Amino acid sequence: MLSEREDRALRRHRREILRRARRPALPRLPACGKSEPVKRSFLRAIGAAAIAVFLAVPSAHAQVTVSNAWVRGTVAPQTATGAFMEIRSTESVSLVAARTPVAKTASVHEMSMSGGVMRMRPIAKLDIGANETVTLAPGGYHVMLEGLKKPLSKGESVPFSLVFEKKGGERFTVKTAAKVVGLAEAGPPPMAPMH
Numbered sequence: 001m002l003s004e005r006e007d008r009a010l011r012r013h014r015r016e017i018l019r020r021a022r023r024p025a026l027p028r029l030p031a032c033g034k035s036e037p038v039k040r041s042f043l044r045a046i047g048a049a050a051i052a053v054f055l056a057v058p059s060a061h062a063q064v065t066v067s068n069a070w071v072r073g074t075v076a077p078q079t080a081t082g083a084f085m086e087i088r089s090t091e092s093v094s095l096v097a098a099r100t101p102v103a104k105t106a107s108v109h110e111m112s113m114s115g116g117v118m119r120m121r122p123i124a125k126l127d128i129g130a131n132e133t134v135t136l137a138p139g140g141y142h143v144m145l146e147g148l149k150k151p152l153s154k155g156e157s158v159p160f161s162l163v164f165e166k167k168g169g170e171r172f173t174v175k176t177a178a179k180v181v182g183l184a185e186a187g188p189p190p191m192a193p194m195h
């Protein structure tokens with residue numbers, strides 16, 4: 001049961017969304033519903049309740065948010081591919097390992113230009129500063145999946161466990177799911193021959 005206050009906040013939030021959706025000057029809301037104005041109004045609406053809940057549950061570790069995770073689809077006999085995502089953290093952490101049931105290994109890679117040639121290499125850790133967003137994207141950082149157990153087709157969801165390390169060495173795992181994007185939308189793999 002919602003308390004009267006929560007109920008009022010929720011109704012206010014709905015009204016706010018409708019009002020914004022009707023207002024012609026504002027750009028239309030993206031399908032994901034994560035546009036900043038809505039997020040802010042939502043936070044305002046549930047403000048007090050949210051803060052109370054947040055304070056009541058002691059946070060064991062930094063708050064890491066993974067968004068827009070996707071994996072480049074594959075066709076047999078390809079056994080390697082890349083996963084990409086945006087990682088945001090409330091405090092300074094490092095991504096130190098990745099795991100997924102669909103591949104034998106998952107490792108954090110960096111891609112860079114060297115002497116006019118794109119090269120990639122595994123890195124021990126990927127640092128994410130406090131309140132920073134680090135983007136893993138084609139041509140840059142990625143999670144390299146090797147030894148795929150089967151081809152990954154468009155629309156599938158691939159579960160990931162991402163292991164982060166805090167400055168003091170304490171580790172914690174964040175689970176996420178990445179959507180498989182078809183080869184046509186993802187574009188050609190920049191490093192296919194090197195895999």
Ligand SMILES: [Cu+2]
Nearest residue numbers: 109120142144
């Ligand atoms: Cu790679």
